[in-house]
Amino acid sequence: MQEINVTLKDFQEKYQLNYVARQASGSVFYQNGGTVILASVAIDDKDVEGDFLPLSVQYIEKAYAVGKFPSGFIKREGKPGEFEVLTSRIIDRTLRPLFPKNYKRSTHISIFVLSYDKKSDLQVCALNAAANALLVSEVPFSIPVAATRIARINQEFIINPNIEELIQSKMDLYISGSFEDLLMIEMKGASTQEDGIDEELLLEAIELARENNNKLCKQYQEKIQPYKKNMLILSEEKDLFITEIYNFIQKNYHEKVKKILNQMSKSERNTQLDSLGAEIFENSKEEKSWELEQVQTTLSQYKKNIMRQQVLEEGIRADGRNTKEVRSISIETNILPYAHGSVLFTRGQTQSLVVATLGSENDAQGRDGLSLSIQKECFTFHYNFPGFSVGEASMIGSVGRRELGHGNLAKKALEDSIMDKTRVLRLVSEILESNGSSSMASVCGGSLAMCACGLENTGLVAGVAMGLIKEGEKYAILTDIMGLEDHDGDMDFKVAGNKDYITAMQMDIKLGGIELKILKEALYQAKEARIHILDIMEDAKRKIKINNSILPKIEVFKVPANKIIDIIGAGGKTIKEIIEKFNISIDLDREKNEVKIYSTNAVNASEAKNYILCLIGEQQIYQENEEIEGIVKKVVDFGIFVSLPRGGGDGLLHISKFTQNKSEKSSDYFKEGQSVKCRIIGFNKGKIDLDIIK
Known part of the structure; x- marks a missing residue:
């Protein structure tokens, strides 16, 4: 060649x-x-x-x-x-x-x-x-x-x-x-x-x-x-659609099919259609030589045609809505007591539980690829779609392409609304029930979950899935499509954004193309639905009760460049002691001369900050001659170390302050854990000297 x-x-x-x-x-x-x-x-x-x-x-x-x-x-x-x-x-x-x-x-x-x-x-x-x-x-x-x-x-x-x-x-x-x-x-x-x-x-x-x-x-x-090489000759496929069966269903079972289509939930509809197909097969097998597979395929096509015809001619959908109507919405916030933020968002038969977790810099997701060096990603969105959400008895395995795709779409929709881009946030959407647009339910729940954990954003973001049914020049655009309309329709078009702007969009066309006129109409119809959903979300946002007692706290402050080494200490001893003392994590940025403290407890973060500033001489928590009550932390030959209140670190009470007898030891006077009243008498390179109050 x-x-x-x-x-x-x-x-x-x-x-x-x-x-x-x-x-x-x-x-x-x-x-x-x-x-x-x-x-x-x-x-x-x-x-x-x-x-x-x-x-x-x-x-x-x-x-x-x-x-x-x-x-x-x-x-x-x-x-x-x-x-x-x-x-x-x-x-x-x-x-x-x-x-x-x-x-x-x-x-x-x-x-x-x-x-x-x-x-x-x-x-x-x-x-x-x-x-x-x-x-x-x-x-x-x-x-x-x-x-x-x-x-x-x-x-x-x-x-x-x-x-x-x-x-x-x-x-x-x-x-x-x-x-x-x-x-x-x-x-x-x-x-x-x-x-x-x-x-x-x-x-x-x-x-x-x-x-x-x-x-x-x-x-x-x-x-x-x-x-192009010589194309393969396609083998003739066995045509399972039989016109005779179609006409038979239309004559004898039209009302029954329409009832199943319009009056039943998603799971019931599928079950009843299978049962009806078996019934038609049994009732006709003595006179007809039809196969069950042919009956089921033709029945499915008949159901599809009824749904499409009903929408195009009557403007009525299978669940009774008109083409622009959004399903009923209910929202519950912070229903998980020990999660940083949680939202249960339900729209029709689609339900998403979105949970927010705030983290430290160490929790950021590492990313590596050809187009980027290894970097940390502060915002992640994980979408999970277990089988039970659609009534399937299936094992929960590794994340599939669909889950990654839906999570990525939700992430795109919400990412720009986060005001503090350095704050590490993980959102997880657990789809508990699905009948259309679970990714857009995840967007709505995710936006509220940010508010539920106290994270500031530029405003709420909502999402809605649009559909299309088109026959020749006649078409209908559907708002908030359900699974049936996605499966038997001609377009799956998801739009997310706030009241003014679109933050994410995804569209798949089954027709082989779409006219811009139809696309424009769908975009504006989606905006109407988005504003309707955002109004409901705003009402839910006003009712959020943030559980501040469990939210982590981040303290960020600058220090002189030459003081970073004092925070680290010899062999990292000082910073390890601070981390253990206050149960925190610390990130030091030498380029920015910045200290970032992360703690699951706001008090610990504040006390750790005060302690570090005191250690490097940038701030004094105590004044000279101030009287305090501390706890004996350690007894040594030359005195005792006293743990001071208000996160002030440790002070030294020298043995000369409580005895002049050289034969006596510190342990003769004090034991670890004992309360002792002292007076601040001086500061020595960040260390605090104490005198005893007798």
């Missing part, structure tokens, strides 16, 4: 075909600046059984791409990091809806980052490489796909920013599409007036990304698609 080189006009991308991985069904050797990616597609010889697309995507970063060893004890790439998992998910979500419905071959797309210049956008590069590896493969997939990222700096949009520009930007919009069709959107925005992104600005940015994707797709079609 002859090697083929493709360079795109007006773009930095270069592709080499038939160069490496030539045993794969399709592969590209992709280069953008100093970034090199190998994307390959491998397919099995036989179809798989089942009604699903057997597609898997793996994005893998090689440590050697930036000339370093993998971190950790074992110096080999192993379990994928969060960025790798999320990037794999972005690629999967973009490409999966575009495969032919009757394609059943196991297909694996692998994306290796072989070299990284620390400038290119790896998620944009990875999707473009993967889509074009698919485009030249034997898979019956002939749709050019591209990705674009938009940033905003100094009120101007930037197309495909480099890493430094993206760090400066208060907006991060990632869009994949095919020509002018939008396929997937992920967005993170600011929550403040200076940098906030409203609906109009967002639409403007989306249009920019769409134009860029269109230009790229045209070049892919012109320069890469002609080299």
Whole structure:
């Protein structure tokens, strides 16, 4: 096979075909600046059984791409990091809806980052490489796909920013599409007036990304698609949908199906539909030669059509709501006595328990990857989705891609609203019941959980999931969709933000594209719902009772540069004694000359601060001649050490102050734990000298 080189006009991308991985069904050797990616597609010889697309995507970063060893004890790439998992998910979500419905071959797309210049956008590069590896493969997939990222700096949009520009930007919009069709959107925005992104600005940015994707797709079609290998001939799939069964159900079971659809909860609906399918099969098997699987598939399609028709023609949804109505909401705060903050957020049949924990700098999450050096992340959001939340009897295992994706979306929505970016915070959303939009329930609960633990923020953030049902030119946008509408609808569109600005958005389209007119309408309808939810959340916020007695305390203060060594002491002795004495943790920042004290007890943190300032001579807790009552901490030959009140440390009462008899010992007068009244008589390099009050 002859090697083929493709360079795109007006773009930095270069592709080499038939160069490496030539045993794969399709592969590209992709280069953008100093970034090199190998994307390959491998397919099995036989179809798989089942009604699903057997597609898997793996994005893998090689440590050697930036000339370093993998971190950790074992110096080999192993379990994928969060960025790798999320990037794999972005690629999967973009490409999966575009495969032919009757394609059943196991297909694996692998994306290796072989070299990284620390400038290119790896998620944009990875999707473009993967889509074009698919485009030249034997898979019956002939749709050019591209990705674009938009940033905003100094009120101007930037197309495909480099890493430094993206760090400066208060907006991060990632869009994949095919020509002018939008396929997937992920967005993170600011929550403040200076940098906030409203609906109009967002639409403007989306249009920019769409134009860029269109230009790229045209070049892919012109320069890469002609080299596509001969496509596999799809085997004829057994059609389980039978028109005769459909007509039979319509004639004999229409009212029963409609009752199941409109009057039952999610779990009851699924059970009753299965039972009805079995009933139809039993009642017809003497006269008809239908199979149970055919009956169930046709019944499912009939149910779907009724739901969609009812919404489009009557404006009524399966649970009786109109298209713009939000399900009933209830909120309870701080229901867990010893958690720093907790919120139970319930919306319809979706329930999230969000728990906040405040931590010290040592609790921050370490992050490592090609696009960043090892760093600490102060804010983490963990989302858990146990099987019982949807009535499944399944084991709880390791975190899946979906859980990571939903947690990442909630984190994006809330991150900018935190005022103190250095405060270490962990939010955990436990999904206890799910029937639509558990990630958006997590956003609402998470925003309130911050308030419940006393953390200051720029304002509450709420989220809502939108849906779409479209038949020809007729369509309906649905607010606060439930599981049925997600499964049988044409769009899953999640929007989070405050009353003025959008802080996060995620959209997946099942149609193969969406018009901007519909997207704009959905954004404004989502804003109406968001404001409604925020009003309810504001009322719940006013009723929060913060449990200050269990909240940790952080004291941050500056000290002279030459005093840091005095706090540490010889071999770290002094700082260890302070940590043990006050049951705290201490972080010293030599660059900022800053001391940070973290304690689970506010009194301990304050006393430790006073003690350190006294130790280095920056503050005196006591005045000369002040009388105090302390506790004997230690008895030594030359006197006793007295533990002083108010976190003032220890003072020395010399033996000469209570006896002149050289044959007597300190232990003849005092025992450890004994109370003693003293007077402050002097300060000696941070040490306190005492005299006894007789």
